[in-house]
Amino acid sequence: MPVLESGHTFSLRIFVILVTFLQQWGVSAGESSSTAATSAGLPPPTLRVESRSSDQVTLVCQAPQSHQGVLFNLFRVTDQVDSFAAPQGSAKAVFRLRAETVATHQQLYCCLYKNSQGVYSAFSPYLSLTPPQPAPDQLPRPTLALRHQGGVWLLSCKGSAAYPGALFYLFQADSRLPVATRQASATGHQAGFSLPVRDQPTVQYECRYSVLLGNHRSESEPSVPLETGLGIPPAPALGAFSVDWPLVAGSFSAVVLFIIAVALFVYMVQRKVRGATDEKKKRKEAEFWSKSQAKDHMADPEPRHSASTSHECASGTADTAPRSSVWNPLSTFSSPSIH
Numbered sequence: 001m002p003v004l005e006s007g008h009t010f011s012l013r014i015f016v017i018l019v020t021f022l023q024q025w026g027v028s029a030g031e032s033s034s035t036a037a038t039s040a041g042l043p044p045p046t047l048r049v050e051s052r053s054s055d056q057v058t059l060v061c062q063a064p065q066s067h068q069g070v071l072f073n074l075f076r077v078t079d080q081v082d083s084f085a086a087p088q089g090s091a092k093a094v095f096r097l098r099a100e101t102v103a104t105h106q107q108l109y110c111c112l113y114k115n116s117q118g119v120y121s122a123f124s125p126y127l128s129l130t131p132p133q134p135a136p137d138q139l140p141r142p143t144l145a146l147r148h149q150g151g152v153w154l155l156s157c158k159g160s161a162a163y164p165g166a167l168f169y170l171f172q173a174d175s176r177l178p179v180a181t182r183q184a185s186a187t188g189h190q191a192g193f194s195l196p197v198r199d200q201p202t203v204q205y206e207c208r209y210s211v212l213l214g215n216h217r218s219e220s221e222p223s224v225p226l227e228t229g230l231g232i233p234p235a236p237a238l239g240a241f242s243v244d245w246p247l248v249a250g251s252f253s254a255v256v257l258f259i260i261a262v263a264l265f266v267y268m269v270q271r272k273v274r275g276a277t278d279e280k281k282k283r284k285e286a287e288f289w290s291k292s293q294a295k296d297h298m299a300d301p302e303p304r305h306s307a308s309t310s311h312e313c314a315s316g317t318a319d320t321a322p323r324s325s326v327w328n329p330l331s332t333f334s335s336p337s338i339h
Helices: 001-042 245-298 302-330
Strands: 046-052 056-062 069-076 079-090 094-099 107-114 128-129 143-149 152-158 166-171 180-183 190-193 202-213 216-219 226-229
Touching: 046 107, 046 128, 056 069, 056 107, 069 094, 079 094, 094 107, 143 202, 143 226, 152 166, 152 202, 166 190, 180 190
Parallel strands: none
Antiparallel strands: 046 056, 056 094, 069 079, 069 107, 107 128, 143 152, 152 190, 166 180, 166 202, 202 216, 202 226
């Protein structure tokens, strides 16, 4: 019995020593791996563009498989521009940049991450972001018609009058390569094509045109296909009529400006006529008052006195007494001989 107890005690001691040794070995291995990871660093992430719109660019910094980060940093060349914290750990981080930050010139971006042990990864490869190219404007659809000129039949492609000097292309409806090209004049917006030599009894044609707008060339939609026959004028294509909105808008603006100009001209003429009439009226009134004042100055009281004197002479002495009696109250002299 004592032998068995001592053997059991010996076995327990061996087990404790073995467990302690394994624990110490595990700690040493963990420290060694941590030290190795610290010195070598984590593998680099990848940076990619997830989406792009007119107002922002979305970038994703993705950690390698089986790795997670608690902190992700985004850099423009060597300057940090954004960061993303994930305390619970995440395999990726999403960064959103405003479109104006990359709309001026080319930019280089990279990212890195840090794990929960505080170890940083290497930088991701640089991602080049170029400014977005403006979308080309869609020009109005042209019209294609067959017309007879100078004894020959021509295919006439007519574009929008708002875009003169365009380059016109003629295609067969089932081909992407142009059959012919024509450059319109500096003020023209249409071009004529001679009917190509063909073996088929009927062929469908369509046309396009393009213009240089700024730094890029914009192209129109293809016209409605037009079917031509050998020696037989084709019927007009259904739906060949299309509204040229730029031309309509330009015409409407011209009409509005013309109406405004006419109204302004009529207003100015009426104002000028009214002013001339008022000025003429004032001038006539001034002449009238000038003549009236001239007549008043020309009237002299002396002739009336002479007339009254001659009347007194003709009346004789009979009227002398009454007139003297009338004048006495106003006179400062008296005449005793009359009394």
